[in-house]
Amino acid sequence: MLPESYEAQLTRFRAEKKRMNALFRFLEKKSKKELDSLFYPLYQEIFFRYDCGECANCCSVLGPRFADKDIERLAAYFRxxxxxxxxxxxxxxxxxxxxxxxxxxxxxxDDNRCLVYNDRPKACRDFPHLLDGMTKEVLHRTELNGAVCPPVAEILLLLADRFQIKA
Ligand code: SF4
Ligand code: SF4
Structure with missing residues (x-):
């Protein structure tokens, strides 16, 4: 079960769906450089306040994409x-x-540990991809990830407040 404060961020994000849609229409008009300069500092400030070991929501409801190298590594792990x-x-x-x-x-x-942590897929290591550089695809995924990942929800809600986005 998610800690109460984590659940609260996700609940607030979902309740503000229309405002989040408006935020993303606003963000889509920004350049990659502008987006990186918005998301990168907020990620550094906010993400590390959360404990993935207390959460594991992405592992529960999303799951990663497996690249060929991930499959090779994990197959070797399981012999x-x-x-x-x-x-x-x-x-x-x-x-x-x-x-x-x-x-x-x-x-x-059961205790939220990843059994294959050292060999986990790259997509797990990189989630929620806010250090990857903000491409259109990452921006689209960030909108979806806000409903799953509490720090992403907090970042998006903060941005909506900062730019006074209305529904
Ligand atoms: S491989 Fe590990 S980190 Fe990736 S989704 Fe599964 S449990 Fe989570
Ligand atoms: S990356 Fe986000 S959703 Fe995944 S465990 Fe960490 S805080 Fe939770």
Missing amino acids: MKKKQFAACYLEIDEDGDSVLNELPCPFLC
């Missing part, structure tokens, strides 16, 4: 062939990407 690993744990989504065939992630332990 399986790549095909065997893929057949056990993965499916192909509508974008043609390899993703988990069930959620929560089967490698998520």
